[in-house]
Amino acid sequence: MSLILQDICITPKGGAPLFAPLSLTIAAGQIGAVMGPSGVGKSTLLAAIAGHLPQGFALTGEITLNGARMNSTAPQLRRIGLMFQDALLFPHLSLADNLAFGLPAQIKGKAARKAAVEQALAAAGLAGMGARDPATLSGGERARAALMRSLLAQPQAILLDEPFSKLDTALRAGIRAFAFDHIRARAIPALIVTHDASDAAAAGGPVLNLGGQAG
């Protein structure tokens, strides 16, 4: 089980590549990190891996997950989870329903699904809050809930797009530890993009620096 990026290069239409071709191998249970200042194309890289390359950009290189080439697979079939700095809980659904949204349809039966959601809520320290409107949650609660929603979908890999940058420093380390522990427990490869060196250090996996424009 691994996520392999081979000679990945993203080029805007009629422009220079965003960064020099990059290669990175992340094994199961490992959390890799891509570092770099704002605007260097970190988020675009994650979007490309998840399958959401914006119009007007071209991707070269190979994305391989568990031995399968992902380049032209539809995003919803890649089984790659994605977490943003805004937790992006759906505002029209309750907290529990947001988690149920992530739960695969194969888990059938109202009771079984409810139990799975309750369990995830408890794991995130949100036990008993399932009926809450996501808008009433704190930033930390939202981040934990979003992570649980991603994990409930049983992804084969997970991508984190500066997920902690909006949290205040007091909360930050705790939430980060919570997230990384859960990812490691699933034994799936993960990739975090960040401009904060402490995130990369905590990840403990391979680190790649995107300095800027390729020559």
Next chain:
Amino acid sequence: MRAAVLVIAALALFAPIAAGLWHSAGAALGHLPALGSVGPSLAPLQDLVTQPGFATALRLTLGTGFTATLLSLALAIALAAAITNGPARIISRVLAPFLAMPHAAMAVGLAFVLAPSGWIARALAPVFGWARPPDLASVNDAFGAALILGLVIKETPFLLLVILAALTQIPLRAHIHTAQSLGYGIGAIWAKVIVPQLWPLIRLPVYVVLIYNLSVIDMALILGPSNPPTAAVFIARMFSSPDLAQIMPASAGAILLGLLAVASIAALWGGARAIARFGPIWVRRGGRGAPLNTLFFGTAMLGGALLLLGAAAMVSLALWSLAWRWPWPMLLPESLSFAAWARALGDFGPELAMTALIALASTAISLVLAVAWLETQTPSRREALIYLPLLIPQISFLFGMNMMLLQFGAQGNIGAVIWAHLLFVFPYMMIALTGPWRGLDPRYAHAAASLGAGRLRQLWAVKLPLLLTPICAAMAIGVAVSVAQYLPTLFLGAGRIGTLTTEAVTLASSSDRRITGVVTSLQTTLPFAAYLLAFVIPKLAHKNRSALQGAAA
């Protein structure tokens, strides 16, 4: 300031509707002293419901109104999904002619395309060996299918425009990406994530479309069933009966239609509430919804096909305007002539100028009023009153309003007509402006204030330029709404204020498709030019401001 705006709005917009309803209700209860009738009495209502075919007419109205509304909504949502997903982006570029073309014109063109002697039948004639047009009810069918088709072709682009504007207020792309990373397909994402967030933003325009569809007259006359027709046409026929006593049952019908409109909105509201209540049960099951993809794709294809049909209707009218004779079974005109155009350009100059004047005046006044409203009023339930003129069928209050105006002797002059247009232009512009205005990041104005700019300067130097795109779009909509007004122009202009639309409807009763083609082309030109300007002006003004280029249009 806040109170002043409220009072002006109430006097200008709310009072006339209330007074109109009051007079109509009086006549509905048999109180019409001009005819020597003093109420109250239930006789007019009794008279109305015992009219042959009235029950069928009501059924037709509900059937066509709801079907057309729900179908337009489904098509608009599917098309919006297809457009934001990439491949169908072109559709959002061709909406303007559909929005600009008046309902009646679309109906005339569509009637020609669909009729047993029309374009489609002519194309099929060699295949089936039809020497004469088949005796089929492909328009004016008893179920109102042709009417539904016509309404859907006109309303889908409007709802699509509304949806595209509303989508800028939700983090569409991020939500789609999140849901995709959880394994959902586009169809399921729209059904389970996007539409529930979209609905509160587009609910009001959908109600407006529903009321329009329930009370439409011109399109129903041309495409709808004739014996009996829909309730609105039924009532309009009674209003224009030589037997003056019919005004009372007609008023009863007008009031009944108004009540039906209220009940219909309540039904739609209730339906949406039920879906909001029970929908999550479906969402909770976590189905990734592969079949929904097919459904969305199919619906979007159907929407595209109907837009093509509408385009054919427009092209056919343009061809008719250049035709001299175009008999069955020829696919193209037998002989061409500029006679209709020469006639029209010689004759309709004053009407064109009058139409433009009324449209520009009512749009400009509405814009000032809208900006004043948005700057001084906080969102509240009271705001629903602004939309009253759009949520009550025109026929329910225009007759009564006409009687009231006469008492002030304020009828038949251009001011009265501009004011009547204001009733409809203002709320449509509010629909277009409210979202973007209130969605604007308040920190821009705060930043300007901290730099010492007063309210006026914040408005003039910061808000208006930032909101230029939606303001231009709202003005284009205002012009289109004004140009299309028929009944208000007719009633309050006492027939003396001739616009292209009053000409077009009068000429439509003469069924000369060539002249109709010319007048509707002229009639479409003004709003089309407005939409074009609304597209071009912000592009030019913000030429080197990429952050403002992608905004809603």
Next chain:
Amino acid sequence: MKRLITAAALATGLATPALADWQATLDAARGQTVYWNAWGGDARTNDFIAWASAQLEADYGVRIEQVKLTDTAEAVSRVISEKAAGQDTGGSVDMIWINGPNFLAMKDQGLLHGPFVADLPNAKYLDLSPTSPNSVDFTTPVDGLESPWRLAKFVFTYDSARVAAPPASMAEFATWAAANPGRVTHPNPSDFMGATFLKQALIELAPDAAALQSPVTDAAFETATAPLWAWYDSLRPNLWRGGAAFPENQSVQDQLLNDGEIDISLSFDPASAAAGIAQGLLPETTRVFVPKGGSLGNVSFVAIPYNAAHIDGAKVVANFLLDPATQAHMQNIEVLGSYSVLDPAKLDDAAKAAFAALPSAPALPKLEDLGATLAEPHASWMTRLAEEWAKRYTK
């Protein structure tokens, strides 16, 4: 009573005080704009009105502003609204193109100015005897409250390229339709022309046509219409679209004829086929026929509302419309092709020559082909007929 006096005065050629006052009317009218509320669905009529305005402005300083109606009742309800609002002078409607039920309604409600017809100098060219179509509008006495301006006579139009022998009578319509199913229809009887189709059949089929001249009663209606409904029930299944849908009005039906969906249309203007061909609105092969027993005929009038703002101007317009030169211009097929309301016997030689010199057209019927003119039933029959039809066939 007034009518008798007027008729007597005209017959003896006495100068009435009203005629002497005509100059005062002309003086008062100068500079006025007359808002003529007239059905605007016919481009040729609109052109004719524009022409009349130009003539009047040059000769009398009076302009016409045509208020184009889709239905004459719009103008009637406008006057009613004004009365309801207490606006008894300076009203917005100066003149209405009117007849039949609309006239009856306005007359009954006291909404008309007049009598004024006798004041018009050109009234001397009219046959105003008590039984003349100029004196009785759908059996309602005109009483000088409306002035004639054009003649209407019910005719059928058909495409001679598709129909060899059109039905010779209303009774034959049923057999003709059985042989040619789906090729004929009539406008919805809530429309004037649709009701006229039924009235024409009623007159031909009723056991006693004279009974139709009195206001309708339940018993009379029962007896008179029984054969009509029997005939209609046999006709209806063979109508266009199985008799389930009907064109909204005559123009829509003309369009169906032009499109080839049906073979027969109808009109209240014998020249409409020739006019339609000239405008490219009907096939070149369109011709006119009239049932062999004759057809309904009536006169189109202009009336002045009691509260009109420009009564003098309206009178000048009404008088101008009766001028022999105006009537000859109107009867010209290249202009309007509408038959004159003037009594040929009362015209001088120059006027007679002007009428004789008018151009002809293949689709224009000769006066003698138009057959007898049948008197319109009392207006109450038309309302009743339309109601009963709706009751029977609107489900």
